[in-house]
Amino acid sequence: PLFTDTYMIVYLQIMAIHGMTRYSGAVSISIREDQRQYFIKCSYETMELYNRATNILLHKGIISKPPTLNNKQKIDFVKEQTFLRGWFGKRRPINAVEISAAYLNMQKTLMKIVLELGFSQVARSTEVRDYMERGRKLCEKHFNILTSMLEEDNLHAPRTFESEVTDSTVPPFSDKLMLYHVATLLSTAIAYYGEALSVCQRRDLSVDYARMITEMGLLAEDGANLLIDNGWMEQPPTATDRGDLAKNK
Incomplete structure (x- = not known):
């Protein structure tokens, strides 16, 4: 295993x-x-x-259970625009919606780190191994960014699982399947980052998510190119190219 x-x-x-x-x-x-x-x-x-x-x-x-907050017995309303502040001046603590988004993304990122670590040691193709290693390093970078969002307000991060990879070098799956799986997960991460970005109410957190979306998008594109180079990407049905039809009539 x-x-x-x-x-x-x-x-x-x-x-x-x-x-x-x-x-x-x-x-x-x-x-x-x-x-x-x-x-x-x-x-x-x-x-x-x-x-x-x-x-x-x-x-x-x-x-690892998510962070818990002290329960307040009253409803608060935002009274000043400093609620959105992120770079200059005193920042407000991270709120419950932002914590939930960050923690969920951390859990999913941890899963990808372990998957890429395991696949990198069993992939037969040098290109696939290198891509897995790139993905692992980027996911570790993003995990540290997400961790900093919580630790700034003394909230804990989930436990990691890198030690759950064995020393096996026998590939349980083909390079094609492992690459496709990881490339798909990286693309999916963009959607979850986008969802987290949409609920951020602090400017600095929004910028972090926007940067992570860009970095993840570039890596996912490289994965798609690697799939294409190896002839492993199936083309979905496309709309009719009317211009091409008229040109070749």
Whole structure:
């Protein structure tokens, strides 16, 4: 085995989060009733998977619980524009919405770091190994940025799982599958960063997410180019090129 059972249950939980997000999105863009019913069923099954995986992680003491806040017994309203301040002057503490977005992205980033670490030691292609290593280093950089958002206000980060990679050098999957999986996860991370950016109410945090989106986008593009170079990327159906039809008539 390339990964321990501990990491595998963490992997299942994080992938279930991805599944819940994508299946609900698929429902919203499906018109045919049979397709909608199918994706609704998939959403329900994925929620059950997430629930079971989370229960195991809690029972085994593996999962790191998110930071908790002191409960205030009154509602506060923003009274000054300094609430949005991020660079100059005294910054307000990070709020609950920003904490939630940062912590979720940290958990998903940790999963990718371990996956890329494991794949980098078993991939047969030098190009694929180098790409996995690049991805791991970028994810570690982003994890440190996200950690700093919380530690500034004395909030904890989730535990890491790099030690859950074994010393195996036998590839359990093809280079094609490993590269496609990681490239897809990196592209998905852009969407989660974008969601976190949309709820940020402090300018410095927004800039951090915008920069991370750019860096992740460039790495994901390089992964797509590597897939194309090896003939591994299947082309989705495209709209008709009317200009090409008229030119070749």
